[in-house]
Amino acid sequence: MTALRHLLELVRAPAALSVPGDVAAGAAAGRALGPRTLGLACSSVCLYWAGMAANDWADRHLDAVERPERPIPSGRVSPGTALGVAAGLTAAGLAAAALAGGRRAMAVAVPLAGAIWAYDLVAKNTRAGPLVMAVCRGLDVLLGATPGPRMGASGPARGAPPQPRMGASLPAALTVAAHTYLLTHLSRGETSGTARHRPAATLAGTLALAATTACQPASKASSRLGKASSRLGEALGHPGEALGHPGQALSRPGQALSRPGQALSRPGQALRHPGEGQYTPLTEATHLAAITRAVLATWYASQFGTEQARAIANPSAHQVRDAVTAGIVSLPALQGALLARAGAPRTGLALAAVIPLARKLAGKLSPT
Numbered sequence: 408m409t410a411l412r413h414l415l416e417l418v419r420a421p422a423a424l425s426v427p428g429d430v431a432a433g434a435a436a437g438r439a440l441g442p443r444t445l446g447l448a449c450s451s452v453c454l455y456w457a458g459m460a461a462n463d464w465a466d467r468h469l470d471a472v473e474r475p476e477r478p479i480p481s482g483r484v485s486p487g488t489a490l491g492v493a494a495g496l497t498a499a500g501l502a503a504a505a506l507a508g509g510r511r512a513m514a515v516a517v518p519l520a521g522a523i524w525a526y527d528l529v530a531k532n533t534r535a536g537p538l539v540m541a542v543c544r545g546l547d548v549l550l551g552a553t554p555g556p557r558m559g560a561s562g563p564a565r566g567a568p569p570q571p572r573m574g575a576s577l578p579a580a581l582t583v584a585a586h587t588y589l590l591t592h593l594s595r596g597e598t599s600g601t602a603r604h605r606p607a608a609t610l611a612g613t614l615a616l617a618a619t620t621a622c623q624p625a626s627k628a629s630s631r632l633g634k635a636s637s638r639l640g641e642a643l644g645h646p647g648e649a650l651g652h653p654g655q656a657l658s659r660p661g662q663a664l665s666r667p668g669q670a671l672s673r674p675g676q677a678l679r680h681p682g683e684g685q686y687t688p689l690t691e692a693t694h695l696a697a698i699t700r701a702v703l704a705t706w707y708a709s710q711f712g713t714e715q716a717r718a719i720a721n722p723s724a725h726q727v728r729d730a731v732t733a734g735i736v737s738l739p740a741l742q743g744a745l746l747a748r749a750g751a752p753r754t755g756l757a758l759a760a761v762i763p764l765a766r767k768l769a770g771k772l773s774p775t
Contacts, residue, residue, distance in 0.1 A: 412772075413483040414492065417463055418456035419775070421768035422735050426455045428742030428758050429544060429583055430551035433576040435749035437552025444551060446507025450516060451547050453500030458523040458543070460493035465527045473598045497524075508554040515553050519546040537591035545584035552576040579745045585616050586741060590734040593715070596727040597775060606718035606730060613715065617708035620744045621701045692750075699752035703744035703759050710737035710762075728775055735774045736765045 427448035434440040434447070463470065463479050464486055471480040478484035497520050504516035522543045530539040552573040589609040596605055714733035718726045739759050746755030765774075 409484055409488055413478050416772050417478045417484050417489060417492065418459045418496070419773070420456075421765055421772050422459070422774035423452045423455055424761050424765040424768070425735050425738040425742075426451050426547070428739050428746075429547040431754065431758060432579045432583065432742045432745040432749070433548040433551025435551075435746045435751045435754065436576040436579045437572050438575070439552050439554055440751060440754070441554075443507045443554045446503055447512060447550055447554065450500045450503035450507060450512070451550060453496045453503060454516070454520055454523060454547075457493045457496035457500060457520075458527060460489050460496065461524060461527040462531070464489040464493060465531070504550065508550075512550060512553040515546055515550045519543060519550060522546060537588045540591040541584040541588040544587040545580040548580035548583050549573055549576055579749070582616065582620055582745060583738075583742070585612070586734070586738065589613060589616070590731060593718075593727065593734065594731045594775070596718075596722065596724065597731060598724055600724045601718075601722045601727055603719050603722050606715045606722060606727070610712055610715040610719065613711050614708055617704045617712075617741070620707075620741060620748065621704035696747045696750060696752045699747040699755055700744045703740045703747060703755060706759070707737050707740035707744065710740065731775050732769055732773075736762060736769055739765070 430444060430448045430451050431440065434444045463477060463484075466474075467479045467486055467489075470477045475481060479486055479489055501513070501516055501520060504512040508516075522539060526536065526539045526543060530536050552575070589612045593601075593606060593609045595601065711730075711734045714726075714730035718730045739762055743755030743757075743759035746752070746758060
């Protein structure tokens with residue numbers, strides 16, 4: 408009987424810590440973050456592990472020469488067991504997606520499973536390999552935005568959240584896909600080393616990706632802040648006088664309070680433009696999201712970028728493998744920055760907090 412440790416090594420178990428953040432980032436961007444996100448994350452992990460097992464089954468003859476320490480060529484896991492594990496985990500991943508997100512989730516999970524198997528069996532050793540792998544991780548992000556509202560007997564249940572917007576998750580999907588493309592391109596030098604230009608190119612891409620993630624377009628931030636200000640104005644008892652954007656002037660010149668001498672309920676209470684006087688909870692949350700996004704994006708660039716810089720200086724197979732490991736382990740920081748950009752900074756910080764554990768586990772079971 409195959410030992411559990413050998414199966415965990417087959418599926419690169421520690422690397423799965425980089426996977427739930429895909430679904431969480433997509434869910435946050437698509438306004439679908441909720442209890443069913445956990446089910447979709449389980450689906451994502453199963454499909455990821457299935458891909459790892461299928462990868463080793465497909466590469467078993469090549470690994471006998473280049474990576475003889477892996478479970479199949481070393482004899483610790485039989486090829487038939489690896490293939491069975493891959494098929495079983497694929498089925499489990501699709502079932503979890505169906506239970507958590509229904510037909511909308513299956514519309515993404517089925518192509519995702521197909522792309523994973525296509526990469527392992529056909530595309531991996533071709534020039535299209537990095538692109539196909541990037542598509543896999545991009546679809547994984549979109550999977551997070553798929554669950555529809557809870558359905559009652561005559562339609563959506565009362566209190567159900569609005570329909571998720573998958574299109575809103577596309578920027579996050581492209582960000583994770585870009586990271587995956589860079590990582591897969593770099594991994595081409597894991598077994599025999601590489602030329603210095605490869606880690607140099609991926610390092611430049613990593614820094615550009617981190618900078619782009621850290622900077623949210625002002626128009627989106629302003630739009631969300633404006634909507635929140637509108638709701639805040641109504642809550643204070645001034646329907647019809649909501650603010651379109653922070654600091655926007657009143658709609659009619661000379662517009663004043665409806666009753667002469669009307670005063671705010673607390674001395675000094677006022678709605679202010681961000682940066683003009685006291686904080687409101689709204690501006691405080693906005694600043695927290697911006698700071699979290701910048702810190703996590705910088706952390707991601709520092710972890711992954713440092714190892715790539717070392718690979719430029721010494722492009723050996725061992726150093727490239729260390730850089731690839733760093734790219735896998737640091738991904739939750741990038742995903743956390745995306746969550747902060749979507750308005751969930753605390754969830755992003757919680758996600759990034761798994762990095763020390765992932766780094767420790769990577770020292771025991773290789774994620775590559």
